[in-house]
Amino acid sequence: MSHTHRNAVIPERVVNLDEARHRHGAMADHAAQMVMAGDPLADAVIAELDQLGKEGRHILNRGLADGLASLGEQPPSAIEALLRQLETVPSWIDPAQIDRGEVALLSVPQPWFEICAISSALVHTYASPAIARLLAQTGQLTKMASRRLVETGMWGRQSTLPGGLHRGAPGYISTAQVRLLHARIRATALQHGWDTAVWGLPIGQTDMARTWLDFTLTPFTALAAVGIDLSAEEQKSLYQYWSYTAYLLGIDERFYQGVTDHASARCLQNLLDMTNAEPDDNSRALTAAMVSATAGAMAGAPNPLMAEDRLRDLLHGLLWRAFGSELSDHLGIPESDATPLLPLVALLNSQARRWQTFTADSAETARRENAQSPGPDEAFRLPGGTAYEQNIAVPTTALSTTAESGPPGVATGSVFTRRRQA
Structure with missing residues (x-):
């Protein structure tokens, strides 16, 4: 399936292309051209x-x-x-792996995944000025951030549980809906004056690949910052499973077929980051809104870990430790009083994880318990329906309507669901 023309014009948003060619070879030109591909x-x-x-x-x-x-x-x-x-189903997919679900995710204690994964994934997505510009069109950042947390949590939960990606299963359906929502937003933005010469195609293939990394590499980079690392075998399983998710999302196969572990994922992420401009004001506004929404949702859950202001401080510390000082500064993430404590937290988590995964039986028990833990209530409906329900069937009359409901930043969602039910 062809996504682009070989002689596609490179939009202005692509920077440092010569340096990227030197470091990444032909893949640099492919990524630059795929900014214009849908x-x-x-x-x-x-x-x-x-x-x-x-x-x-x-x-x-x-x-x-x-x-x-x-x-x-x-x-x-x-x-x-x-x-x-x-x-x-591609020949390289093992159906038994879909039966098991995304075992690397299910091996992570749910509270830590909720704290680390969704915030890091979405915030790193927002570091792209083109993506941030599209998402910030609404101007209602707090409302948008809260909805994105809920919808992303529902999608992530459905698509990673055992059997979730089998045809007709909730994760399969929601993944296809995310894909179609991207297409709807792409069409709507183009109808309302989106400047492709500057910004490329809205949610083009390169942005989709970035989002894919933000739900594979980025969350586990944040989790590693608190002592939850994946073994080589777990990394292999993670990227095999998410390669099928990428296939269902319609992502160009050249972006994901060679990504088999964190090292190869970092190589692709380096390419996408170095050809992106630095985060801008939209990136910083979306980041602040996401951190506030995450802290508020977790503080509003039954038996919260800590008060909202301390949760916000913890999130700042985790993001700072995961992203490093340079990107954190560009995103407006302040240094945190919690940062010096995170090495101790990481030590304790690494020891706990060692015992959790000490045997195959103990690891399977942990995954089964995580899979059975409370998740999104499928009977619950967001006001006006999900973004897919609001926008997929008919043309949207204004870009702000689509952007507000915007695409899930393609974490498990129990914390956010419990808050909505309270």
Whole structure:
């Protein structure tokens, strides 16, 4: 499946390309060109839905839930093409791994994953000025941050639990919905004057690859900062599982097929970071809103770990330790009183994790307990529905409406769900 033209014009947002070529070779030009590439299958579905209206949405949702075969002999052509790709499991995927779920994630104690993973993932995504510009269009950053926490938590939980990515399962459906929401936002932004010569295509392939890293490498970099490291085998499992997620999200395979561990993921992340401009005011505003929303949600949960101001300070310390001083400064993350204590926390966590994973049986017990821990209440509905429900079926009349509901920053969501239920 082709995503771009070889002679694509490189937008102004791409910086340091000569240095990137020296360090990363031909992959640098590929990443630069893919800033202008979308997702042809999902983009075609959005165009088809705009023609078919409500009935098209019903067909699409039925196909996602019950499979392409449930749609009869002549389903709409774009919907048929997307469903056929989604339902074609690549030969490099082991179905047994989908049965087990994302075992690296499930091996992490849920409180630490909730504290570290979602904040680091979204904040690093916001470090891209192009992504931050698109997401900040609404101007309602606090409301947007809270919704993104909820929706990202629901998607992450559904897509990583055992069996979650089997056809028709909740994680499979929500992953396809995230993909289609990206396509809807892409179409809407282009209709409302998005400057591709400067910023590239909205949520283009390179940005999608960045987001993929922000839900693989970035969370576990933050977790490593508190002593929760993955073994070589766990890293291999992590990237194998998430390669299938990348496939379902429509990400160009050249970005993820060679990523098999943290080292190769860091190489790709280095390429994407060095060709991005420094974080801007939008990045800093989104970061501040996300930290505040995360601290507020966790402080509002039953039996919170600590008060909201201390949670905010802890998040600052974790992000500072995970990202380093230079990026933290650019993102406006202040130094934290908690930072000097984190090495001690890391030591205690590393010792606890050693015993948790000491035998195969103890590791499996921990994963099973994490998988059964409270997660998002699927019966709960956000006001107005999810971003997918609000924006997928018909053209959005203003970019601010789409941006407010915006894409989940493609963590488990129990903390955020418990707050909503309280």
